[in-house]
Every structure is written in C-alpha cells, then in structure tokens.
Amino acid sequence: MNATTDLLRVDAVKKSYGPIQVLHGVSMSVARGEVFAIIGPNGAGKTTMFKVMTGEVASNGGTIHFDGRDVTRMPAYERVRQGFGRTFQVARVFRDFTVLDNVIVAVEARRRHTGEAVGSWRNCAPSADIRDEAMSLLADVKLDALADGAARFLSHGDKKRLEFVIALAGRPSILMLDEPTAGMSPSDRSDIAKLVSRTRKERGITVVMTEHDMDVVFGLADRIMVMNYGEVVSTGTVDEVRNDPKVREVYLGKEMVSA
Template sequence: MTALLDVADLHKSYGAMKVLKGLDFDVRERETFAIIGPNGAGKTTLFKVLTGEARQDSGKIRFRGRDITAEPAFRRVHSGFGRTFQVARVFPELTVEENVVVVIEARLRAEGKRIGRWYDLRPAAAVRDEAHALLADLGLAQSSTIKAKFLSHGDKKRLEFAVMLGGRPSILMLDEPTAGMSPSERVAITQLIRKIKTEREVTVLMTEHDMGVIFGLSDRLMVMNYGQIIAIGTPEEVRANKTVRDVYLGQEMYHA
C-alpha cells in the first residue's frame, strides 16, 4: 500500500518536558493504523500535532507527498483530515441535522461552490439530501430534529462521526472512539468504524485503550512509551513483542 501520511523525526516538548522524541512512521492508504501505549505515552499530543492543533518543535509531516508541517488545522481539514475526540464535540444547541448541515456547507464554501440563494436561510436541497443520507447511514435519521445535547453518549459519538464525514475526509483520526461506552455501545461503534472504512474506502488512524477493539480493527499497530516508538507491526507481531508485553500488554493479553 502507498503511504498517505509520512512522519519524520517529530519532536514536541512542553517546557522542559519532552513529549514526542523523534518519531518516524507512515500510515498507508486505506489501512487502519492504531497507536497504543500507557497513559502519558504522548498519543494525544501526537494527534494534536498531526492535525495542526499543536505545533511540533521539529520534524516533518507529509500528506499525499506534500509537506504540511507548517499548515494550520483548517487547511489540513480541507486537505482531507477528519477527527473525532475522546469526548464528542458537537454543537449542543443545534439539531442533529443542523450539526451535519453546518459542516457540509463549510466544505462546499471551501470548494468555492454555491450553497443556495443568499436570501434563503434554509439549507439548499442538495445539502439537506446529503445530510439526511449521512444520518440515515449512521442510524440517526429518526433523531434529526432533536437537539444534540439530548442525545445519548453513543448517539453523540455517531453524530460526531456524521459531522466528520460531512467534510469528506480521506483520513479519519479517531481519538479513543469507544471511551466511556458500555460494552454494547463499544461493539456498535466498532462495527460502524469497520463499515465506514469499507464503504468509503478511507484510511483510519486511531488511538484506543480497549485491546479488543484494537486487535479487531487494526492492520498495523504502533506502540509508544514515554514519547518514543517501541514497536510497529501487525497485531500478531506486536502481540508477540516482549518489550511491548512488558511495558503495556502484559502476559494475559499475549496469551489471549
């Protein structure tokens, strides 16, 4: 598979604390690449740097062969980045449909396309149709007129996925997508991620603490500890790595 995202010698510190220490890795087209490691390993900081939310101290980030190291977050979104967060970020006072309409209209504006008549406050028919199709695909069609703040935790995550997909990203960056979920919600979100990846032919880059989710979805894993990479490989290779077992997985996961 061709590399979609290339990271070279990436460093990031907060004051005297070195959080990322010379990371080198790539993420390939249409794979699911998972980043795991103990709390404090640097996973969330890495996500922030990759999406432009935080600036690295040194190193290079290339996306589709283009250097995006200095690009702000909004330009990375326009280039094809989509992201979810540990706590779902949606517009609580807007309806479910309005949440999706907002991002579709933003995408169309960025593409230089018209989104309707200037004097009409209602979304254009094509925008509404796209929003309805996304909500139906993610199982939220019946909730389209409900304000987002009234959704369950699991449905807020689904809405966050719909909002992300409204931007038509080519790489989905999922930060702890099953955090705080019940076992049944975790299964549902795992199935949703698999469905989105297959049907939309996108690349998935994710962090997650649930090893069942990780080993069920990932093509490759990268294990971090104290800001460094200690292993990259297939789930089977990582599971068999002694250093990874000692630092993070433990013997029970190895024999699972």
C-alpha cells in the same frame, strides 16, 4: 515519500511543553486505505501525537507529509481542507444546534470550500440537496429519527456517532479517531467498531486511531504502533505487536497477549 502508497508520513517529530519533552523524535507512516492504531499506557504521548499530526498544536521538530505535501506548519483548518477528518476523546458537537443542523454546517463548509452550490445567500434555510445529504449521513448511523432534537440531549454514544458523521461530511481521505469508543458500553463499542470497519470498506478511507480497548484495536487494525514515554516501542501487524516482548513488558502483559 511514495505518494502511491503512503498517505501520511511523520518523520522524527518532537514536541515539548516548556522543559517537558513529550515526543522524542517519533516517526511513522500510514499506507492508503489501512487502519493504523496507536496504543500505549496513559502518558505515552498518544494524544499529543494526534494533536501534532492534525495541526491542533505545532511540533518543535521533525516533519509531517500528507498526500505528498509538507503540512508540518499548516494549521488544523487547512489540514481539514486537505483531507483530514478528526474526532476527539470527548465528542465535540454544537450542543445547542439540532442533530441535523450539526451535519448541515459541516456539509455547507465543505461545499463552500470546494466551490459546490450551497443555494442563494438570501435564503436562510439550507438548500434541499444539502438537507438531503445531511439526512442521508444521519440515516447511515441510525440518527435520522433524532434529527430535529438538540444535540445536547443525545446519549454519549450517539454524540460520538454524530461527531463521526460530522467528520465524514467533509469527505476526508483520512479519519483521525482519538479514543472513538471511550466511555461507551460494550454494545456501543461494538457498534462503533463495526461503523469504522464499514466506513473504511465502503468509502476507502484511511483510518488512524488511538484506542484503549484491545478487542477493538485487534479487530480493526492492519498495523499497530506502540508508544511509551513519547517514544516508539514497536510497530507491526497485530501478531507482531502481540508477540513483541518489549510490548508485553510496557503495555499488554501476559494475559492480553495470550487472550
């Protein structure tokens, strides 16, 4: 692996659930700083691929390297400490915490791991600079006005934004976004796409995403991998994938290619 170019490399990864094989030796590589999208029909294995890459489930074969390290058997929390950030199809936030406290928890977790100051253990309240960092992150996605409200009362789109901010609070070098616009209105989908694009440019973060909205995929991705039945059908640039006859057959269709 060339640590100066590839940040993430997956080689011949397999995953089975009992007798059912979901991933059939999938390989891929993601360059530093790029947006890499994984697409395919329902049941293609995209979410399982995400779970294996992020350590949520263990693979049954193959290897995963991140930033030059073999992380194949590393649990999810250790991958987060190595530089992974993750969001989910259904946003996972602390529903009974305030919006601000959701982010404070993430900031404090990162600081404790890296040895940064978190304030006196005798003080139950977060330190001023931790609170300021959390508020700054919320302001960046226009959630600061909702900081003191419970996360359970956020709209679907705002929960997805909050989850995105929680991932960013860990200062990851790679963001793994599983269906970041799922269930959103057209305007919310556009806002999330702009947020991902801006975050990638401003922070230099590498992004790997699954997504069903092809307008979002084609607008964001540098490269795309198409999966079907747990195998790779095609990998390439947007134009290469759009014009691949195998991709048209299994997923995009003539209408999407000509759009």
